[in-house]
Amino acid sequence: MTAFTVALVLVVAAAGLLRWRRPAWYWMTFGVTLASLRVLVRYASVMDACGLTVPPPRWRLALARIANRPVPDSRPPRILRFRPTRTGLVLRLGLRPGQDAFDVAAASDRLRHSFSMYGVTSREVRSGVVEVRMTGYDVLKRVQMPAKVDTRPMRVPVALREDGSVHYRDYRAVPHALTLGATESGKSVYQRNLVAGLAPMDVALVGIDCKQGVELFPLARRFSALADNPDTAADLLDALVSRMEGVYQLIRAEQRITSAVPDAEIAADIWDLPDDIRPVPVVVLVDEVAELALFASKEEEKRRDRIITALVRLAQLGRAAGIYLEICGQRFGSELGKGITMLRAQLTARTAHRVNDETSANMAFGDISPDAVLAAIQIPAETRGLAIAGDSTGGWHRIRAPHTSLRQAVNTCNRHADRTPALPELAPFRPELVSSSEALVPLSKTAPVTA
Numbered sequence: 001m002t003a004f005t006v007a008l009v010l011v012v013a014a015a016g017l018l019r020w021r022r023p024a025w026y027w028m029t030f031g032v033t034l035a036s037l038r039v040l041v042r043y044a045s046v047m048d049a050c051g052l053t054v055p056p057p058r059w060r061l062a063l064a065r066i067a068n069r070p071v072p073d074s075r076p077p078r079i080l081r082f083r084p085t086r087t088g089l090v091l092r093l094g095l096r097p098g099q100d101a102f103d104v105a106a107a108s109d110r111l112r113h114s115f116s117m118y119g120v121t122s123r124e125v126r127s128g129v130v131e132v133r134m135t136g137y138d139v140l141k142r143v144q145m146p147a148k149v150d151t152r153p154m155r156v157p158v159a160l161r162e163d164g165s166v167h168y169r170d171y172r173a174v175p176h177a178l179t180l181g182a183t184e185s186g187k188s189v190y191q192r193n194l195v196a197g198l199a200p201m202d203v204a205l206v207g208i209d210c211k212q213g214v215e216l217f218p219l220a221r222r223f224s225a226l227a228d229n230p231d232t233a234a235d236l237l238d239a240l241v242s243r244m245e246g247v248y249q250l251i252r253a254e255q256r257i258t259s260a261v262p263d264a265e266i267a268a269d270i271w272d273l274p275d276d277i278r279p280v281p282v283v284v285l286v287d288e289v290a291e292l293a294l295f296a297s298k299e300e301e302k303r304r305d306r307i308i309t310a311l312v313r314l315a316q317l318g319r320a321a322g323i324y325l326e327i328c329g330q331r332f333g334s335e336l337g338k339g340i341t342m343l344r345a346q347l348t349a350r351t352a353h354r355v356n357d358e359t360s361a362n363m364a365f366g367d368i369s370p371d372a373v374l375a376a377i378q379i380p381a382e383t384r385g386l387a388i389a390g391d392s393t394g395g396w397h398r399i400r401a402p403h404t405s406l407r408q409a410v411n412t413c414n415r416h417a418d419r420t421p422a423l424p425e426l427a428p429f430r431p432e433l434v435s436s437s438e439a440l441v442p443l444s445k446t447a448p449v450t451a
């Protein structure tokens, strides 16, 4: 190593020590080593200062008294695991008798200051064990997904959480989702990430894009069915309900065979069926859902009722048939008419981008977590794409999807176009692909698209 390299290394390390700037590159080069040392050296004293120690047991005090030794120190939680990561540190702590996970959660802000970290969060792993995640810099400022993510069928790594972990959209664990946000808050980018994540998987994508198709039609090569207006959407949703009924018949037929065999698994959903007969799962993406629920005439009101009834049926029964809903909109409350709150109750995964008022935040989290409502209102307007993701357990996280441009999403969809399954029930809605010279044809029921 030359003298120049040594000098450069020392200057950069000193810059970090003096806290001039601590961006991602600094963290990955020096920050992680310095922070690890800092946490290990200061651990006992910081835990004591943050009120996370317990007095020594009586037998140790008695022993010290008998042996005429100094009184033993209070004990911090045991470090069970210490893991430096790409964005910070992860500690597994074994709690001492009398401590609980809430104590650590309540002290997280004090720990953050004491260890000079950007963020500290904690969660209970199991009884007596707490995981503390520390981040060295603002990981949501410029989102970089880790190169290695835990890939499983129907589980999409869609965003990064503020604690540096990956936020997955797991369709098998949480089948249906609602994504809300004001205009220009980042809903479409989030949805684009979902489509790009689903594209390489064995899944059929169905899109209803009431913004005249501007968001989803460019991705048409990877979509098995698309609708760009409420009339087509109503027919498409009816076709999906028929498909769902067909899949239920298939599951029942399979149950008749296996129920006679004493120890065999009995199919309860498509994932219990043998691979060769399992129908392909379907993800239905609806952009700007309010457009489907608005009406101006009697005719449109009938169409609206048909659409909402089909959506409610899919939300209630679709999971076992492998049909998952991903609904996106600016607002989604009772003001949109009957059936909406019933539908919302079935959409377990909730994501709220920046909203303009508390009522909109309440539409996402009012029925599950008041803290999440507050966090959603506090999202700054300038940080587009920042969102609060929660579920019906009341747990929530601050997340941000990587900035995927429409071009990048189109390229991903085109690359995986050969994976687009042809679903016979949805054949009339399959987008027609035409060359760019023929593209200026008005959008119709089977709209031509280009990408």
Ligand SMILES: Nc1ncnc2c1ncn2[C@@H]1O[C@H](COP(=O)(O)OP(=O)(O)OP(=O)(O)O)[C@@H](O)[C@H]1O
Pocket (backbone or CB within 6 Å): 181, 182, 183, 184, 185, 186, 187, 188, 189, 190, 384, 385, 386, 400, 401, 402, 403
């Ligand atoms: N995760 C992100 N990271 C960085 N920038 C983002 C992110 N998400 C959105 N943006 C920026 O915000 C702009 C608006 O995003 P997007 O089009 O997704 O908003 P929207 O909520 O769908 O708006 P509308 O409802 O008006 O269509 C994008 O052009 C992009 O530049």
